[in-house]
Amino acid sequence: MKTISFILFLLLPMISLSQEFSLSGKFSGENTSQIVLSYVNNEGDWVSDTIQIEDGKFQTSGKLKGTQRVILAGNTQSKNMQDPNLGYFFMEPGNIEIKLNENEFKDLIVLGSNSQIEFKKVESKTKPIRLELDSIANNRSENSQDLLISGNNKIQKIELNYAIDNPESNISPYFLSYYQRRIPLDSLNSIFNTFSIENKNSVYGKNIDDLIQKNIAKAKDIAPEFKVKDINGNSISLADYKGKYLLIDFWADWCKPCIAKFPDVKSLIKKYKDHDLKVLFVSFDKTKEDWRKSVENHNIEMWDHTYIGLDNLKDSESISYKYDIQPIPAYILIDKNGEIVDRYEGASKSDKGFNDLVNKLREIIN
Template sequence: MNMKKLLLLIICLPTFLFAQTKEELINQVKANPADKNSIRIIQKVGGYFPDYNELNTLFKGLDKKVRKSTEGKIFERYLDALKNTMVGKKAPSITQFDLNGDPYSLSDLKGKYVLIDFWASWCPPCREENPKLVKTYAEFKDKNFEILGVSFDKEFTAWEKAIKDDNLTWKHVSDLQGWNNSAGQSYGVKAIPQNLLVDPEGKVIARNLHGEELNAKLRELLK
C-alpha cells in the first residue's frame, strides 16, 4: 500500500468517511446534478489530496440552482482556497497567536523554506506524524528551513501540552477555533495532518509531503 492510500485511511476528518471508492463517488455526483448533497460528495472525492481542477469540474457540472445555493457558495469559497494555494501560487498570509499570546506571522519566516503544518493535539495521525517531523527538523533547521505549526485545537492547555510532550521545538500558532481555523480555511484544509512547503519568496512548492518524501525534497532543495 502506498503512502497516499495509507494516509487516506488514517487521517482526521471533520464529518465524512471514505465508505465508497473515488470512482463511485464521482459517478454519484454526475448522476445527481440537481441534488445539493452532491456538494458534500464532491468534498469526499477531494478527501486528503484535493485536486482543484478535478473538484471544480465536478462542481461546474451541478445545476446552477445548486451552485448558487448557500451550500454551493460555501463550497465555492473552499474551491477558491484550493486554487489560491496551488503549487506556484503565493502562500496566503497567516497571522495567529503563539503560545505566549503574541501575534506571529508566516511573513516573519520570509527568506526561509517553511513547512506549514496543520495539525491538532486531539488528532492521533497528527501525533503519530510528529516524531518524523522532529527528525526532519533536526536535520534541516540549520539549513534555512523552518516549520510553522498551525493548530486546529480549541483548548489552549491541550495544545500547549502536546507541543511539550512531543518535543515540537519550532514555532506554533493557533486561533483556537478548531476546524474553523482561519488559516485552515484560507488554505482549503478539510483534513489533518496536512502541510504545504513554501519557498523563501513565499511561493507554494509542494503540498502534503510526509516522512522520507519530505526529507528527500528538502535535501534536493537545501543541498
C-alpha cells in the same frame, strides 16, 4: 401577473415549512442524560441543540438547511472522532426517528431519512476498504503508508464517482465537498456544474462554490502574509522566516493521522536543522487548553506554535483561510524567498503526500 404572484405568495409558507424537521428517538444506556444534535439551520447558522433524555426517549425539532450529515454526541470520553458516543447521520426535512445505544453511536438506526438509506448503500462498498485500512494502521510495516494511500484513493474514487453519476442525489454535494480540496479546481468546477440548483444551494454546495470562487495560493505563488501570536504570546509573521525554509504543519490532537506523522516531522527537523529549516505548528484543537496540553504531551514545545481553533477556520485573517487548509494533516513548504514550494497531504490539490515533501526537501536542500 397577479395570479402568479398570488400563487408564489401561497407557496412561500410551504417552502419555509419544507425545511422543518422533527426528531424523536429511543435511547438505551445508564450513563447519558442528554445528547447534543449539531447541524446548520435554514439561516446558515451552526446549531448545537442539547436534548434531554427522559425514560429512554428524546425529541426535538427545528429548521434545517436542506439535507446534511449531522452530528449526534452523547457522553463522549475523548476528543477523538472515533469516540463510541459520537455518531453521524444524514438528516433531511420531515419526521426522523432514531434508535440509539450508549457507546454504540456509530451504529445508530435512522428511520425516515431516504438520504441516510442512500448513504448506507454507498458505505457498504467502502466499509471493507476502511476495515482493511484500520488493520494496516494498527499493524504498521514498511509499506503501510503506501497501502493506506492506495486504500484511501479507492474510497475517494467510489464516493466521487457516485457524485459524478448521481448529480441529482442529495448526498452527492457532501461527497464532492469532502474531496473538494483533493482534486484539481477545473475538475471540481466541472462536476459542480452538473448539480441541480437545489444541490448547488445546499450547505455543501455553498462550500464548494466558495472554494471555486476563491483564489488559492499554489506552488510558485508568493506565500500569503500572516501575523499570529505564538504559544508564549509573542508575535510571529511570515517575514520572521525570511532567508529560511519554512514548513507549516497544520494539526490537532483529535486528528490521529496528524499525531502519527509527528515522528516523521521530527526526523525532518532534526535532519535539516543545520540547513535553515524552520517549522510552525498550527493547531486546529477545540480549545487553547487542549492545544497547550497537546504540545507538551507530544514533546514538540521547542518549536514555533500558534493556535487557530475549530471556530476560527473560516476567519479571513487566519492562516487556515489564507492557505485554504482543510482537511488535516496538511503541510505547506515555503522557500527562503517567501515563495510556496508546494502543498502536501490535506493541503495538496494533486495527491502529493508526505513522501513527496520528504523528497522535495532532499532535492532543494541537498
